[in-house]
Amino acid sequence: MKALVFGGAGQLGRALQRAAGDEWQVDALGRSECDITDAAATTAAIANSGADVVINAAAYTAVDKAESEPALAQAINSDAPGVMAAACAASGKLFVHISTDFVFGSGHDTPIATDAPPSPLSIYGATKLAGERAVQAAMPGALIIRTSWVYAAQGANFVLTMLRLMKERDALGVVADQVGSPTAAHDLAQAVLALAAQKARGIYHFTNEGICSWHEFAVAIAEQGQAAGLLTQIPVINAIPTSAYPTPAARPAYSVLEKEATWTALGAPARHWRDALHETLWEITNNG
Template sequence: MKVLVTGKGGQLAWELADKAPTEFELISLGRTELDITNAELVQQVISQHQPDVIINAAAYTAVDKAETDADMAYAVNETGARNLANVCKAQNIRLLHVSTDFVFDGTKTTPYQTDDATNPINVYGASKLAGDIAVHETLPEAVIVRTAWVYSTNGNNFVKTMLRLMAEKPQLGIVYDQVGTPTWAAGLAKWLWAVVAKPEVSGTFHWTDAGVASWYDFAVAIQELAIEKGMLQQAIPISPIPASSYPTPATRPSFSVIDKFSAEAEAGVKTIHWRKQLSNMLDALKSA
């Protein structure tokens, strides 16, 4: 089976390549080889490679920048997704499309179900929702998976930023009133590969690691585990601060926990607690 992954260079595409089962032939393409916003190019490149499955890991993910760069966010997240879905439909290719918890407004206090009402509160979330709708309308049998708080040993992310700041700063203040679940991209990659192997699976799913955390909880765990593993020399004070004390151009949902039950059942893959996955990622980062 030939699987084409978009978004090469990104965290998820890197993990998909790293975790690719040997029985699949993997083609990983970045923006220079496949600009998904260009419909003609998408048709041409995919016709050339003739994959059986496409995993769309390409996205405009600069949440704050999207507020003033909406055209580009929509070009990648909506038009790009539609271009891929159109070609998949025309060439009978299976599509797995990666989305976000930011399609929700964060006003719930229990985990979001896949069929809960969407109501994005920033441009990034709105552009991703527009892409989800485009994929579903064009290719109802596609797999759409929403994820959240993704990090990896590769690329820039919260974990690596915290490790750097904890080594440089005398103290940190981290937001405590935004709650969700961290996701090691390696775990998401494992789920996606399990779904690739199950052609009968379709529909919308949620996937993160297990458990619940605030950004403050996440930062505290990063420091504790990094000290334990010898990646940081000493602890610094970390203070919980409200999001109102750290204003950003884009408003973020205050509650982003999503329900993974159907994703676990369909793929036959169990979620692992986020702290365990963080420990696994730090081990991988240390040995890299």
């Protein structure tokens, strides 16, 4: 099968290219190859691709910056996916759109089902929800995959930020009252391709297994990072409340996604986030 990937230079876009294997031919477009805010260029890229599947791994993910750039977040997260879905519907291609736990907000304390009422707390979450709805309106048979806390060995993400700060500081504070599930981009990429190969439709959730706070995630990064040779010593990692680290955009306190339908479709649950983190940290070590 042939896939066209938007957001090819991002951490998921790169992971999709690495995960493709012999069953997939992947053409990945970054911003320099196609500006997805240009509807005509995006439509033409899809029409000329010869792809069976179009995967939108592009997004405006600067959660706090989106509060001051709502129009740009809207163009990338909402308008562009709608254009992609319409182009795919017109040409008979499967469209896969990657969304986020941030479409949900407060009031949850058990894993959130795919049909739970959305209630985004931020511009980022609202524009991602609008993107989902634009996709569904243009192509009811599209595949939407929500995920959370994505990281990789390259790019801008929590794991790499923590490693940098842990090398620079003797102590740091990390929020302990926001809970979710970290997701390795490689594991997400494999799931995206597997669901696309099955021609899955509707909304699915995917993260690695397990639940933690950002503080627990940071402690694991420190301990495993030292074992992988990335840190010579572990700084003091203080657990702090969200109120002690105010940000322009509000974050959900609980954003664990329910994934039973995904595990059924894939034939097994994803591996635990600690195992995925271990592999990613050793990838960073081996790649210098």
